[in-house]
Amino acid sequence: MIFSTLNGVLYGMLLFLLASGLTLIFSMMGVLNFAHASFYMLGAYFGFQISQWLGFWVALVAAPVLVGLIGAAVERWGLRTVHKWGHVPELLFTFGLAFVVEELVQMVWGKLPVDYRVPALLDFSAFELFGTTYPAFRMFMLLISVAIFLVLLLVLTRSRIGLIIQAALTHPNMVAMLGHNVPKVFMMVFGFGCGLAAIAGVIAGPALVTQPSMAHVLGPILFVVVVFGGLGSLPGAFIASLLIGLIQTFAIAINYSLGDALGAIGIGRPISGALSDMWQVTVAQIGPVVPYLMLVLILIFRPTGLMGTRET
Amino acid sequence: MPTRYGTGLAVAALAAGLGMTAPAFAQVKIAFVDPLSGAMAPIGEHGVKHFQYMIDKINAKGGVNGQKMELLTYDNKLSPQETVIAAQKAIDAGARILTLGNGSGAAAAMIDFVNKHNDRNPGKEVVYLNYAAVDPAFTNDKCSYWHFRWDAHSxxxxxxxxxxxxxxxxxxxxxxxxxxxxxxxxxxxxxxxxxxxxxxxxxxxxxxxxxxxxxxxxxxxxxxxxxxxxxxxxxxxxxxxxxxxxxxxxxxxxxxxxxxxxxxxxxxxxxxxxxxxxxxxxxxxEGIANINVKENLAWEEEFRKKSAGQGWWYPRVRNEMEMLAMAMNEAKSNDPKVFAEKLRGLKYKNIYGKDTYMRAEDHQFFQxxxxxxxxxxxxxxxxxxxxxxxxxxxxxxxxxxxxxxxxxxxxxxxx
Structure with missing residues (x-):
């Protein structure tokens, strides 16, 4: 139970690192950045490569900075150029970019998962409870993501740049009129968002698996988080991330099937017939689908998302 | 694109193995279809090494009926749909022997594809040699004349x-x-x-x-x-x-x-x-590296030298390829329709010196x-x-x- 909660929160926090950047970009520029998870993957691969040369701790700092710069460059010379033609070309641009990044990663690092190891310093178990140990690296992941969340919160609500970003979220033209360089703010936010995704990549790489399909696996879930939480709403993204993290972890622990439910209310368990398989599917098996079900439901019943103010 | 890259590699490796004197005459093409990208890629990649190693050995002994074997590799991304596309590509490239191991979903699609292909193209039959997909159905209710399985089923x-x-x-x-x-x-x-x-x-x-x-x-x-x-x-x-x-x-x-x-x-x-x-x-x-039989230890030693220390995971690939070459040479034909008949019921002494056979009834190998x-x-x-x-x-x-x-x-x- 405690471990499931820890795992769920950890997964949720990782999602949040990605979703926070994505939701800011989405609400500021109106662009659903399909390539966002690719920056997460780049972060993991850069982290792997740099930690081979200079060690994990250098990688933890250098990889996000590099990916952030790449992100800023993509915004400056890619998105901004495409922007004149409207939102659809922008969308297609990021869509294509995701494939380009995946191919590039395959060309440089190959199609096999790379051997990205947990740094020796953190390769021990943090604590033991009821005979089960919990790896220190996971605690480290958790701490890093919580720390970044707090910093992000402070920057956005307490600093001047945070105020400008918040203003640009809702009234970009007004902010530009006041003399702020809104395109530059966009570029910075885009780069910063990519950098956050890269941090998630660097710390998730050793614990999960660093492979070319990692962006594909995470991409769709990210959109669920952003839409579910509400556009441009960081608290919404935060709640949605944790919720999805916990739901996915806890769903695995539940062995309850539709057939059991029917049995419990006295109808009896159907064991034969064309649909007999359906009754035996447990919650654990459909766990991975639950977030998408949530996406569909929230769009029907609350199109603005959990805490959003605009319609998707 | 990834497929062509893989094939290029395999051809290059083959050319290197033959000392750059690859003959220009028709070759017996063996198409290897398995995941070569994604999470399961390490399994597929190591499988390629096994087959390449076997083909080099068979070619060094003179090949089959005077022809050399050549390996074509295709990435099916573990998907049944991609498997069918890859199999069609392989056949278009001239392969009449297909091999696939990983994923019974992909294997089921392959069996179905091969059955249909052979019905529609008499005289151009292809055969599917299964080295690892172990869903029991393939040699029971879904059994096919064109499918042979070397791994013990589940x-x-x-x-x-x-x-x-x-x-x-x-x-x-x-x-x-x-x-x-x-x-x-x-x-x-x-x-x-x-x-x-x-x-x-x-x-x-x-x-x-x-x-x-x-x-x-x-x-x-x-x-x-x-x-x-x-x-x-x-x-x-x-x-x-x-x-x-x-x-x-x-x-x-x-x-x-x-x-x-x-x-x-x-x-x-x-x-x-x-x-x-x-x-x-x-x-x-069906076997491990540490079975103390001289031939087995020598085999393992030699393979590990060529594969960066990774072991010979699939004794069944050796069984499959040696029996294939045996059946082809005995039938004096590289046509699947002819040698498949020889493969059925074929007896074979494996590297541990033990008797094994391909059961004719269902094309399941026993060992x-x-x-x-x-x-x-x-x-x-x-x-x-x-x-x-x-x-x-x-x-x-x-x-x-x-x-x-x-x-x-x-x-x-x-x-």
Missing amino acids: DIKMQALTTYIKGKPSIKKIYLINQDYSFGHAVRKAANEMLKAKRPDIQIVGDELHPLAKITDFAPYIAKIKASGADSVITGNWGSDIALLLKASADAGLQVDYYTYYAGGAGGPTAIKQTGLKDRVYQIT DIYISALTPMAGDMKFDEENSGWGWKLTATIPMANTDVATTCKMAKPS
């Missing part, structure tokens, strides 16, 4: 495994965790039925199915196994699904016995060593089956795995006669 392995478990009274609570597709379902069904018959006192405390090749973190599953109080786990997981399961098990310090089909795959032995589960992770296979456990190198063990200092040690041998499960196959022989 029920044969479970038969052997439960026979072994029968003699271990310390096992009281078993947890089943398998991949959610036809093969995983076959494993859990067989485990449930056979354990009930042989050890009714054993309690099955968990019966888990998880998505195939999608999970990157097994920690929640390990927590569940822990909570169930199981003393043993039975799993048919392969590729990344077994390596990551064992890795998560190591992280959580879970102490149980693992009875596996494929713990020997990429990343498995490393994770087992990390868990410290000495002599507690078993695999059931001795070995249960081994991973343990630190000791005694006469010669090879470790993944440079971990731990290797597979033989625990039990199940003689061929005891693996002989019946078949329901009614083979339709083409006219």
Whole structure:
């Protein structure tokens, strides 16, 4: 139970690192950045490569900075150029970019998962409870993501740049009129968002698996988080991330099937017939689908998302 | 694009193997279709090395009926749809021998495709040689004249495994965790039925199915196994699904016995060593590196030199390719329609000096089956795995006669 909660929160926090950047970009520029998870993957691969040369701790700092710069460059010379033609070309641009990044990663690092190891310093178990140990690296992941969340919160609500970003979220033209360089703010936010995704990549790489399909696996879930939480709403993204993290972890622990439910209310368990398989599917098996079900439901019943103010 | 890249590599490797004197005349093309990208890619990539090695050996001995063999590789991304596309490409490129191992979903699509292709293209028949997909259906109700299987199917392995478990009274609570597709379902069904018959006192405390090749973190599953109080786990997981399961098990310090089909795959032995589960992770296979037969040790030694220390995982690939060459040479033809007839019922002495045969009734191969456990190198063990200092040690041998499960196959022989 405690471990499931820890795992769920950890997964949720990782999602949040990605979703926070994505939701800011989405609400500021109106662009659903399909390539966002690719920056997460780049972060993991850069982290792997740099930690081979200079060690994990250098990688933890250098990889996000590099990916952030790449992100800023993509915004400056890619998105901004495409922007004149409207939102659809922008969308297609990021869509294509995701494939380009995946191919590039395959060309440089190959199609096999790379051997990205947990740094020796953190390769021990943090604590033991009821005979089960919990790896220190996971605690480290958790701490890093919580720390970044707090910093992000402070920057956005307490600093001047945070105020400008918040203003640009809702009234970009007004902010530009006041003399702020809104395109530059966009570029910075885009780069910063990519950098956050890269941090998630660097710390998730050793614990999960660093492979070319990692962006594909995470991409769709990210959109669920952003839409579910509400556009441009960081608290919404935060709640949605944790919720999805916990739901996915806890769903695995539940062995309850539709057939059991029917049995419990006295109808009896159907064991034969064309649909007999359906009754035996447990919650654990459909766990991975639950977030998408949530996406569909929230769009029907609350199109603005959990805490959003605009319609998707 | 990735496919062409892979083929290029294979052709280059072949050219290098022949000392750049690749002959220009028609070659016997063998198409290898398996995942070469994604989570299961390490398994497929190592499979390519096995087949290339076998083809080099066969060519060095003069090939088949005066022709050389050539390997074409195709990435099916573990998907049935991609498998069919890849198979069609391979046939268009001139291959009439197809081989595929990983994923019974992909294998089922391949069997179906080959059946239809051969119906529609008389005179251009192709044959599917299956080196690893072990859904029992392929040699039972879905059996096909054009399909031959060299790995023991899931029920044969479970038969052997439960026979072994029968003699271990310390096992009281078993947890089943398998991949959610036809093969995983076959494993859990067989485990449930056979354990009930042989050890009714054993309690099955968990019966888990998880998505195939999608999970990157097994920690929640390990927590569940822990909570169930199981003393043993039975799993048919392969590729990344077994390596990551064992890795998560190591992280959580879970102490149980693992009875596996494929713990020997990429990343498995490393994770087992990390868990410290000495002599507690078993695999059931058709052979291991540390079987003390001179030919076997020499073979392993030579292959490891050529594959950066990775072991010969698939004795069945050797069986498959040697029997293929035998059947072709005996039939004096490289036409599948002719040599398939020779392959049926073909007897063969394997590298351990044991008799084996391809059962004509259902095209299922029979051989001795070995249960081994991973343990630190000791005694006469010669090879470790993944440079971990731990290797597979033989625990039990199940003689061929005891693996002989019946078949329901009614083979339709083409006219």
